[in-house]
Amino acid sequence: MTQYDLVIRNGQTVTDKEQIKQDVGIKDGKIVTLGDIAEQGTREIDADGLLILPGGIDAHCHIEQKSSSGIMTADDFYSGSVSAAFGGTTTILPFAAQHRGQSLRQVVDEYMACAEPKAVIDYGFHLIISDASDDIIGQELPAMIEDGITSFKIYMTYDDLKLDDYEILNVLAAARREQAMVMIHAENHDVIRWITEKLLDQGCGAPRYHAIAHAQIAEKEATHRAIALAELLDTPMLVVHVSSEAALNEIRRAQERGLKIYGETCPQYLFLTIDDLDKDGMDGAMFCCSPPPRDKQSQEAIWSGLIDGSFTVFSSDHAPYRYDSSGKLSAGAEPTFDKIANGVPGIEIRMPLLFSAGVTQGRMDIHRFVEVTATNAAKTYGLYPKKGTIAVGSDADLGLWDPEKQVEIKADDLHDNMDYSPYEGMIATGWPITVISRGRIVVEENELKVERGSGQYLKRERPEAAKPLEKLVKEMNPETNFNAKFI
Helix, strand or coil: CCCEEEEECEEEEEECCEECCEEEEEEEEEEEEECCCCCEEEEECCCCEEEECCEEEEEEEEECCCCCCCEECCCCCHHHHHHHHHEEEEEEEEEECCCCCCHHHHHHHHHHHHHHCCCCCCEECEEEEECHHHHHHHHHHHHHCCCCEEEEEEECCCCECCCCCHHHHHHHHHHHHCCEEEEEEEEHHHHHHHHCCCCHHCCCCCCCHHHCCCHHHHHHHHHHHHHHHHHHHCCEEEEECCCHHHHHHHHHHHCCCCCEEEEEECCCHHCHHHHHHCCCHHHHHHHHCCCCCCCCCHHHHHHHHHHHCCCCECCCEECCCCCCCCCCCCCCCCHHHHHCCCCCCCCCHHHHHHHHHHHHHHCCHHHHHHHHHHHHHHCCCCCCCCCCCCCCCCCCCCCEEEEEEEEEEHHHHCCCCCCCCCCCCCEEEEEEEEECCCCCCEHHEEEEHHHHHHCECCCCCCCCCCCHHHCCCCCCCCCCCHHHCCC
């Protein structure tokens, strides 16, 4: 009997640290050998001329999720996971979103029931916490973390989701005790509300005004305040979907001071700008997300943050709402900007567009690409080294990339359930042609090769970034004179 279920030969394996021409031997879903392999596998792949990369991890996506305003995303766990796989992603971490009044256990059970029969690649969940009551934070959240959901997201904006500073402190204290990772949507709610009211009073309701209402200063102030709250409790925090240079600079300053502050950015902030919201008629609605795409200066700043290490992860923030009455235009044919469903799709193009504009065009090296699309997400969210790398003992999650293949982005060719792509017509040079999850060939020759429901749920460890309480400094900011034992 052969030692290997699959052998991949003649390719260049790439991790965040090295690139080596070697064979990859896979058995029972794991990488068991790296190097020259003499023995034949049950299945062989010749990867000559291809790059063998760790399967991508998309650590921020909204799949089969009802928004706080009651609108369901266009993708369920089948279409969403299929689309992710065709773009080189082998693990997704979408959100199990709690609406006020719901128990966290109820929420997770409902999302699990959606994902288990449909997902074609591996998945875990982050929680979204909108109800920070004592029972939720003191009892249910620790139980969820113990069960392997070791990260959660909170909001500083949206009427039905936002937590006030007192509630955020309670959540941060719980995260520190339980060694969990807090993700935060940082925008100043009242600034946005005030500007929105003034714009609407003047009859300025077109999609382009969404970007005006969600002003950079609202993101900057909230990012600064979120960091200050995290500093008070010395709790790790990741600021999600950073769009502006001002917010990025707040993160950089915190990192320079040694705070455990991490950042994430997304394709819309590298490849779209505020001008995209100013399309004819309602077409700008297709580009409305929060925070919105900014100007060219911020776009270049976001690129620099992704390249220089200020950002830890690059996620899609895939929030698919169709351009019709089920999604973007659910409030009517010509809704004001504050009634447009917030979010853009991007789960399939996340890695190819970054590879093309980053690696192919020489803006970032291949190792940094692997870091921000796979390895760092695995480390940040408790999946490393099971996921996010190419090593003996790791899951055989791999993408075989043709670095010269050119693909024009067309909504009709993508595998999500969307009727448009904000990246329509862009050319990507570099594309995954074979995608492997736990040794299973998921995508080959532009065809799906696995059944729905064949993905597995991932129970995650405490994140690498969150250290045990006893290893943290006993005293927090000396000005507070507040001893860590009290939290």
